[in-house]
Amino acid sequence: MNFSSTEQSSQNSEQAKQASWVLGIDLGGTTIKFGLFRGPQLIWRNHIRTDDYESPEAAFESCRDSVQRTLEESSQSLDDLQAIGLAMAGVLDPKAEELAETANLHRWHQLNFRQQLSSVFQKPVFLLNDADAAALAESAHGLCRADSLVLMTLGTGVGGGVILDGRPVRGANGCGGEIGHATIEFGDAARQCGCGFPGHLEAYAGAGGVIQTAIETLARSSDPSALRKLDPITPLSIANAAADGDAIAMDVIHQTGVLIGRAIAMLAHVVDPDVVLLGGAMTFGGPGTDTGKRFLQSIREECYPRTLVQISSHLKIEFATLGNDAGIVGAAHYARLANEARQALNA
Ligand SMILES: [Zn+2]
Incomplete structure (x- = not known):
């Protein structure tokens, strides 16, 4: 392979990365916002009320159905979704990659949100604090x-x-x-x-x-x-x-x-x-x-x-x-970074 074809191949792989679909979710005590991104572009957003669901699993299933319908309308499917970023308030346990404590979701007596979301979507999920998500969004897109x-x-x-x-x-x-x-x-x-x-x-x-x-x-x-x-x-x-x-x-x-x-x-x-x-x-x-x-x-x-x-x-x-969108923008950006880092490790 000569230099120019290597360069071409690297450009193509960069374009593929840019065009990959990721989902950003901002899980709050009142509302769960979620947005589909193609590369850095927010393509579609939706939200559901947290209180309408008895469990995070039920809420995540509702998100999944909504995302699936939207992808199918664009001739895509859930298979095209690369990764999910989940932004939440609370203290994260960096070793367990789950919440160690959450401030505003006491009705849902559990902390393994990342695992639950991953099991509903069958996709890699990357969890981050909601303030970090907003900061990351401002850092990359503000x-x-x-x-x-x-x-x-x-x-x-x-x-x-x-x-x-x-x-x-x-x-x-x-x-x-x-x-x-x-x-x-x-x-x-x-x-x-x-x-x-x-x-x-x-x-x-x-x-x-x-x-x-x-x-x-x-x-x-x-x-x-x-x-x-x-x-x-x-x-x-x-x-x-x-x-x-x-x-x-x-x-x-x-x-x-x-x-x-x-x-x-x-x-x-x-x-x-x-x-x-x-x-x-x-x-x-x-x-x-x-x-x-x-x-x-x-x-x-x-x-x-x-x-x-x-x-x-x-x-x-x-x-x-970035206002109200900062959580989903940051969560999606984090999912993209973390997923790329994971793929590079496994390559
Ligand atoms: Zn204090």
């Missing part, structure tokens, strides 16, 4: 792509996914990237985190923490604020009040940004990523609003002066861009 990237997800809790060299880092015990449980307050007055330990970021930057900051800020001040009339106060009402110019609400968002900025500064000296992204439901309006932009500014202004110049001059801090 607006701010980078092989070295951290995603912080802000919502009820504060999650995180770390991508290095284009791959998620979960660590020896499945807890790598759990930025929400980094300690940022050390004094006696440090708030208790939901996990039971004091001073964690989540106790300040999770939804409950932000509400607590609002209550404490209102108690310290006699200034008028729309928040005084609200019961309960929510992160959304804080964002809305800030958008209307409410000084207390703006201060609450600034305080939250400062603490997130400190956490990112700590993290940046461990991981040194090119990009840190803020995602999740609680970004105070996100990139399309002045309130969201001010929140991001508070984070940057606290973070950059605390980091070595080599970091602060390069590190980008931005909002995530």
Whole structure:
């Protein structure tokens, strides 16, 4: 075989890889989202309600039937599906490749989701944490792509996914990237985190923490604020009040940004990523609003002066861009990477 035919053959094999079908599943407590990808392209997506199914097996069978019908409509079959990526919240046991603990699926009293899914589809299944899936999706397909990237997800809790060299880092015990449980307050007055330990970021930057900051800020001040009339106060009402110019609400968002900025500064000296992204439901309006932009500014202004110049001059801090699709996009991307690595090992 001469050089040009070797090159041709390598191109063909690359095209075949690019065109292979994979399925990405994002299994949440409320919804199970799934999407079929041909190469990196999302071809079709669907979702079912988690509560409609008595067991994960029943839910996975429903996914399989739906995927099978769709493939057949494109003159394909389940045989053409190469692999499945399954993204879930919870702590993964890296050795068993199953969940060691899950936060939001207590109704289903089991942890062997990967095995169940593999048995229903008769395909290789690769399991990853949902924050890692979202981070991987942003790293490979978001607006701010980078092989070295951290995603912080802000919502009820504060999650995180770390991508290095284009791959998620979960660590020896499945807890790598759990930025929400980094300690940022050390004094006696440090708030208790939901996990039971004091001073964690989540106790300040999770939804409950932000509400607590609002209550404490209102108690310290006699200034008028729309928040005084609200019961309960929510992160959304804080964002809305800030958008209307409410000084207390703006201060609450600034305080939250400062603490997130400190956490990112700590993290940046461990991981040194090119990009840190803020995602999740609680970004105070996100990139399309002045309130969201001010929140991001508070984070940057606290973070950059605390980091070595080599970091602060390069590190980008931005909002995530993939939204609700990030879980299925990341799960499918991971399945493709992991399946290729496995095939290379077996070759
Ligand atoms: Zn904690």
